[in-house]
Amino acid sequence: MSDLPKKYDVIIAGTGLTESILSAALARIGKTVFHIDRNQFYGGEFASHTLSGLIDWTHNVLKSDPPNDLNKCNNNLKKYYTEIEYTWNTSCDPEVEKKMLNLSRKFLLDLSPNVLYSRGELVELLISSDVAKYCEFKMVSQILTIDSEGLMQKVPTSRSEVFKSTKLGMLEKRVMMQFVQACLKEDYHKQLIDLESQNFSFEELIKSKNFPKTISHILINAVAMCPSQADSALKGLDETRKFLSSVGRFGDSPFLFPMYGVGELSQCFCRMAAVFGAIYYLDLTIDQLTINESNLIKSVKIREKEDDFECEHLILDSSYAPISLYPKSIDTISRCILITDKSIYTSQDNQEHISLLFLPKISDSDSNIYLIETSHASNCSPQGYCIIHLSI
Numbered sequence: 001m002s003d004l005p006k007k008y009d010v011i012i013a014g015t016g017l018t019e020s021i022l023s024a025a026l027a028r029i030g031k032t033v034f035h036i037d038r039n040q041f042y043g044g045e046f047a048s049h050t051l052s053g054l055i056d057w058t059h060n061v062l063k064s065d066p067p068n069d070l071n072k073c074n075n076n077l078k079k080y081y082t083e084i085e086y087t088w089n090t091s092c093d094p095e096v097e098k099k100m101l102n103l104s105r106k107f108l109l110d111l112s113p114n115v116l117y118s119r120g121e122l123v124e125l126l127i128s129s130d131v132a133k134y135c136e137f138k139m140v141s142q143i144l145t146i147d148s149e150g151l152m153q154k155v156p157t158s159r160s161e162v163f164k165s166t167k168l169g170m171l172e173k174r175v176m177m178q179f180v181q182a183c184l185k186e187d188y189h190k191q192l193i194d195l196e197s198q199n200f201s202f203e204e205l206i207k208s209k210n211f212p213k214t215i216s217h218i219l220i221n222a223v224a225m226c227p228s229q230a231d232s233a234l235k236g237l238d239e240t241r242k243f244l245s246s247v248g249r250f251g252d253s254p255f256l257f258p259m260y261g262v263g264e265l266s267q268c269f270c271r272m273a274a275v276f277g278a279i280y281y282l283d284l285t286i287d288q289l290t291i292n293e294s295n296l297i298k299s300v301k302i303r304e305k306e307d308d309f310e311c312e313h314l315i316l317d318s319s320y321a322p323i324s325l326y327p328k329s330i331d332t333i334s335r336c337i338l339i340t341d342k343s344i345y346t347s348q349d350n351q352e353h354i355s356l357l358f359l360p361k362i363s364d365s366d367s368n369i370y371l372i373e374t375s376h377a378s379n380c381s382p383q384g385y386c387i388i389h390l391s392i
Helices: 017-028 051-061 096-102 121-128 159-164 170-183 188-192 202-208 213-223 233-246 263-275
Strands: 007-013 033-037 137-139 142-146 152-154 255-258 279-282 288-291 297-301 308-316 335-340 355-359 369-374 386-391
Touching (some): 007 017, 017 033, 033 263, 051 096, 142 213, 159 170, 170 188, 170 213, 170 233, 202 233, 213 233, 263 279
Parallel strands (some): 007 033, 033 279
Antiparallel strands (some): 137 255, 142 152, 288 297, 297 308, 335 386, 369 386
16 A cells, blocks of 8 residues: 555545445546445445355444444444344255355345436436446336235336236226326426315325226336325326336336346446546555544544545545444335245246336335345346345
8 A cells, every 4th residue: 555645635435326426526527536445345335245245244244343433434334234134944945055155156136226217317327427338237127016906917118018908908098198198298297286186195196087996006006106195296296207208218117227236336437437547445444534623634544554645525435434423313224135036926928027016005104115126137146046125
């Protein structure tokens, strides 16, 4: 490290998606950037791990207690991630652990699984910044829903799928296409929300249109994904329009999934930053912060025996922040990753798919569940295996 410059415009700790986007943007406008990460991999909370890599990560998270010092960075994730565990289902095959670990490098398991709208802000950023040239995507080829009879069904998304569907009658197809056309008009708010319904929830708005039951279910639970009374009619229509306007941009589905996992997105922005001169150093973290009399960052100490690195600005992934600065009350997300040898939904074409399923909460004490299933189609698992991500 002795040959590294000791002064930068910006030092960034953490290679999560937000930090990586900032690094690329700052490097591109000529700022000197030193970008580090405590881990030996890119992505932070957005990383994609091999199977053995994820197991090692769970052990490292729970190592020791973080320091409670204003000027010391939190270099332990025990406060950030809680109640982590993993288990093997050996009831069908006692050798399952050995077999799966032999395939470890063929799995890519996301810490923060997500799908992208084809016309969403992140996709637009990837295109406008030219970072898209580093990325590959697959369409989310199946949008699924659970119908009123408790059966899983594939939601038709394109015009051709709507008219081919045997689950919808001709009247239902006509009604659905009329609603789609209205949502895609510039003045869709005025057309679909009148004075009487402006304070409605989205569910109440759909019911007021007297749509057939099947159409109402699809619009509320699979297109807008706004089943709660707290979801306003305006929010539901905005989500519906986002969904519908994304259909057809790159294919019949509105959603994209990154090949090789979500962690690839952070690495793409880091590649762009490196092209414009950002310096990267993994397996390195900040031990001490030096604050000047104006309460502004002056320098950071990377290792005890190393000289301080001066900077005008310091950007920290929130997991690096001193523990004393953590809010007392924070929102939490529960995640579960399942590896299976069967898909949750067998399609008629017998092809491997990437699927999205939204499960609305049953009562106010429950939570909505978002399910993303990836397969070999996304290069995130070996042939014949599926990865199911549940987020609550």
